Amino acid sequence: xxxxxxxxxxxxEDEPKEDVLAALAGAGAKVKELNQKGMTGVExxxxxxxxxxxLANLLLKFLPLWKCGIVVDTRGARVLTRKDCxxxxxxxxxxxxxxxxxxxxxxxxxELNSTxxxxxxxxx
Amino acid sequence: xxxxxxxxxxxxxxGSRVWTxxxxxxxxxxxxxxxxxxxxxxxWGSDPLTAFRQLVPSDLPPEHFSSDPLQxxxxxxxxxxxxxxxxxxxxxxIRNKYMSRPLPTxxxxxxxxxxMEMTFDAVIGASVFQGKPLDPLPLIATLPRGDVSAxxxxxxxxxxxxxxxxxxxxxxxxxFAILLSWALPPFSPxxxxxxALARLPTRHTMPPQASGAFAGxxxxxxxxxxxxxxxxxxxxxxxxxxxxxxxxTYMERFIMAHELSHVLSARSDPPxxxxxxxxxxxxxxxxxxxxxxxxAVEGLGSWVxxxxxxxxALTAIDLLERALGLLAFGHFHLRFVSPTHPPGSERRxxxxxxxxxxxxxxxxxxxxxxxxxxxxxxxxxGRLWEFTAPALLFARSQRAATPSPLWNRRIERDxxxxxxxxxxxxxxx
Numbered sequence: 001x002x003x004x005x006x007x008x009x010x011x012x013e014d015e016p017k018e019d020v021l022a023a024l025a026g027a028g029a030k031v032k033e034l035n036q037k038g039m040t041g042v043e044x045x046x047x048x049x050x051x052x053x054x055l056a057n058l059l060l061k062f063l064p065l066w067k068c069g070i071v072v073d074t075r076g077a078r079v080l081t082r083k084d085c086x087x088x089x090x091x092x093x094x095x096x097x098x099x100x101x102x103x104x105x106x107x108x109x110x111e112l113n114s115t116x117x118x119x120x121x122x123x124x
Numbered sequence: 125x126x127x128x129x130x131x132x133x134x135x136x137x138x139g140s141r142v143w144t145x146x147x148x149x150x151x152x153x154x155x156x157x158x159x160x161x162x163x164x165x166x167x168w169g170s171d172p173l174t175a176f177r178q179l180v181p182s183d184l185p186p187e188h189f190s191s192d193p194l195q196x197x198x199x200x201x202x203x204x205x206x207x208x209x210x211x212x213x214x215x216x217x218i219r220n221k222y223m224s225r226p227l228p229t230x231x232x233x234x235x236x237x238x239x240m241e242m243t244f245d246a247v248i249g250a251s252v253f254q255g256k257p258l259d260p261l262p263l264i265a266t267l268p269r270g271d272v273s274a275x276x277x278x279x280x281x282x283x284x285x286x287x288x289x290x291x292x293x294x295x296x297x298x299x300f301a302i303l304l305s306w307a308l309p310p311f312s313p314x315x316x317x318x319x320a321l322a323r324l325p326t327r328h329t330m331p332p333q334a335s336g337a338f339a340g341x342x343x344x345x346x347x348x349x350x351x352x353x354x355x356x357x358x359x360x361x362x363x364x365x366x367x368x369x370x371x372x373t374y375m376e377r378f379i380m381a382h383e384l385s386h387v388l389s390a391r392s393d394p395p396x397x398x399x400x401x402x403x404x405x406x407x408x409x410x411x412x413x414x415x416x417x418x419x420a421v422e423g424l425g426s427w428v429x430x431x432x433x434x435x436x437a438l439t440a441i442d443l444l445e446r447a448l449g450l451l452a453f454g455h456f457h458l459r460f461v462s463p464t465h466p467p468g469s470e471r472r473x474x475x476x477x478x479x480x481x482x483x484x485x486x487x488x489x490x491x492x493x494x495x496x497x498x499x500x501x502x503x504x505x506g507r508l509w510e511f512t513a514p515a516l517l518f519a520r521s522q523r524a525a526t527p528s529p530l531w532n533r534r535i536e537r538d539x540x541x542x543x544x545x546x547x548x549x550x551x552x553x
Binding site: 009013014032034037038039040042043045047073075076077078080099 | 149271379
């Protein structure tokens, strides 16, 4: 699992983009910005490729920065990491390949990493 | 639609678009997320395919492109045999060109995707786009997230821009065109000529259903979000089908051209939120209007209806923005503070000023016709808003109606309440 690469989309609404890009760079991700230039608004999504075992470290960097909780949805070909203000700050909801949901509050890196690896390993 | 496309090889669509596996995977991922979310919100579980099958109809049958239903509805003698044959030849050509193409992902909406393809092909064929190569050629896709918008995302591995049209945008424009068919006087084919357009009455007695349907439609979009997969509650006003079809076609072309102009200028665009971001929107609106007007000259012999449709599309955006603000805050004292987009009303005003500045290029007759159409729709839509605003306020105060959570982000980002005006100032509603 350690060598596996994840395709990741990060959606962060009004959080500072620089912080997101710095966290991704710190996690060793290859990054590309996808500006959603639209008819009525712009949302910024960052696409990244990073090692699966670096995701926990990345989330730990986002947790204190973002004003709300984080959802990590591993279903589909690309993992979606997004800010979710229905969740309290400091919490992470991880949705596994089969849809299993695990919610963690202020997790440690070990706790987060083992949960992610278990849910990424779920057979669809 | 049951078969899932093999993701392993490039998919060449007759025409010019080739989808690589990376692009198909990228678009499919976004579509899966949207259908999954929709399915969960409607109680169908989290399988995106289940939601897709519940909401999306199968491809159009070949009979859809035949004149038979029209002949039954309007009478075979309403056109000559030769004209009906011409109609059928056109239908067959469209069917052969667009309906035989495979869809790029298993989550693509067959009807709306075909409409997008036709719109895309018309827009890039407009003379405004000639000599401005779109390289790489953007791909197109639909999304069912419920928003009323269109946006461009660049596929990260191939750098090809994908123009996503929200299904909610198609629906909203369609509903708006239907409501216009009720609110505006009936247009016959002859009345699309410039000389006749300038003689249309500016005062028109709307059927009572028009105002109720208008208020109900705006209320529905704001409170429940776009009615993805639901039946259109109101049909086109009998006798005004041509108006609804024309206005809808040119509104869609305007928006497609707006998006493609962003693709064209993408290399020189500053990042989102910068000073000139709003200027880019004005420029994209102007480019979109140029295309719609150009295509209207080609199709109708005059730019006027193409331009009017652009104005109406921005009016439709303005009305939705107003309704969202009113239901969210319960009053008119709002400022539109989007960091990237001016409000629809400002975009429309800017487009009008720009067209006025180009007046010497146009014939007096066409200018008169354009001004006449704008005055007519301003008067009628203004009247409809006067009816709708109190209805929205009533729903908010008496029924605790609030905007759908779908709009939370937009409301938070784009609106700011301001102090009520003093006796020396006035708030525009």
